[in-house]
Amino acid sequence: MPVAWNNAAERAPAGTGAFCHAAGGPPYASARLWPHRSLPARGFAAFIAAFACMILIPVVPLLGTPVFWGLLPFGAGAVLALFYSLQRSYSDGDLVEELTLWSDRVELVRHDPRQPDRSWNANPHWIRVSIRNGTRPVENYLTLSGNGREVELGAFLSPEERLVLEDELRLRLARLAQL
Structure with a gap:
């Protein structure tokens, strides 16, 4: 508790x-x-890294093509959006009574x-x-x-x-x- x-x-x-x-x-x-803190700091970093790797899986075969450069901003945006939302949620956990x-x-x-x-x-x-x-x-x-x-x-x-x-x-x- x-x-x-x-x-x-x-x-x-x-x-x-x-x-x-x-x-x-x-x-x-x-x-x-x-x-409660369901995601500790180490888990936070590991989750972001795993998510970034999962985003890269469908993009890696497209290396060197113009489609890669079209998909890269969306993949990076998804990783940044996840990072921001988890960071915001983590800072909300600083509530103390x-x-x-x-x-x-x-x-x-x-x-x-x-x-x-x-x-x-x-x-x-x-x-x-x-x-x-x-x-x-x-x-x-x-x-x-x-x-x-x-x-x-x-x-x-x-x-x-x-x-x-x-x-x-x-x-x-x-x-x-x-x-």
């Missing part, structure tokens, strides 16, 4: 204001969520590759974690409500991963309320 949780110690340090955002304390827990939990604040920051960062925060005692089990807008739609807003969490995760994330988040919020 493309979620990494960083947990603080189970018990708060002796100092006052432990796990408190207002006092500048460390977060109780934080999670970093990112989309960071969820941070303190005793007095929960903060969600979404880092989009082509948009400014978006953030949301609320008091953890008033947050509602909910999941909608329908197909609209997506299956197992996970949201956080609080501070007058409702935000989506982990839109790029699979429905099963959103269920697991909901359980983990509810567990951490319950532990945080006991501190």
Whole structure:
């Protein structure tokens, strides 16, 4: 699952204001969520090279003929178009959501590759974690409500991963309320 949780110690340090955002304390827990990468960098290069070789197969017998020069721009264009579209898809995968939990604040920051960062925060005692089990807008739609807003969490995760994330988040919020 493309979620990494960083947990603080189970018990708060002796100092006052432990796990408190207002006092500048460390977060109780934080999670970093990112989309799946089905094609690693090495696979990306290998796929482009294999595609270029496949494009060359029907063109090689035409070497030295005027038809070769007519087909070459289209083959090169196809390789460049594939490269550009995969590169664009790869940069879209740089999307990251960071969820941070303190005793007095929960903060969600979404880092989009082509948009400014978006953030949301609320008091953890008033947050509602909910999941909608329908197909609209997506299956197992996970949201956080609080501070007058409702935000989506982990839109790029699979429905099963959103269920697991909901359980983990509810567990951490319950532990945080006991501190």
